[in-house]
Amino acid sequence: MTTINVMLVEDSQTQARQIRETLESVGLTVQVIGDGADAIREAVANPPALIVLDVHLPSMDGYQVCRRLKRAEETKHIPIIMLTDRMGAKETMTGLRAGADDYIPKDIFAAEHLVNTLRELGVLE
């Protein structure tokens, strides 16, 4: 069976655990990183199949991380899903213009949104 590696960039341990459980429940292998700069370094060195990216991060926000990943030759092909509680029109457009493939809410249906998007992006069958 092929292993699909997903990088989860989330600084909240509680939320990281919940999202990780969702991703692992559909057979994905998850690496959790709590800092944007570390995530960029790791993604360049070992590109994952998908990046799930929180907006709120300590050293640089998720929008900046997304822009840098989408500009770097080594990482620009990697689908990025931004997962956030900032769901206003302005924030959504900022995320999508930064290059995110999807921008989905951290609500009670976050797991369903995430799995639907993974199917649509072809990460899951």
Added chain:
Amino acid sequence: MSFSGGARIVIPPVLSVQVVDAMDVMIARNTARQAASLLGFSSASRAQIAAAVAVLADTIVSADSPQTIHLNGLRIGAQTGLQVSCVAPWLAGANPDDALIALRSKIGDMMDEVAVESGTPPKMSLILWLSAARTTQEVSAV
């Protein structure tokens, strides 16, 4: 982006979602993504449409007035788009201009056209037009 001067023809897909509660907001979001996908929108544009439809569905839930959101393809000449619409009886007593300003403030620039049609009941309508940039991944320099 907006288009005028030609007949607006409804084309497939034609989908609808009844919105009553928070679960339906999620279903509406997913249905919007499906409709946008069938018309050839890029993944980012599908996300944009899904977010706008979620705003509309949230508005319905907040108004405590169950309604059906309609999604359909739209064509003017060679131009194709996705139209999202629903009736909004809770706006019956409101000034249509004020209602439009409120809707635009929520939708922002996620959709090309945002309209509130007065009537009994009033109707809200959103359109996003398909363009070359919206059929592929675009990364801005913002």
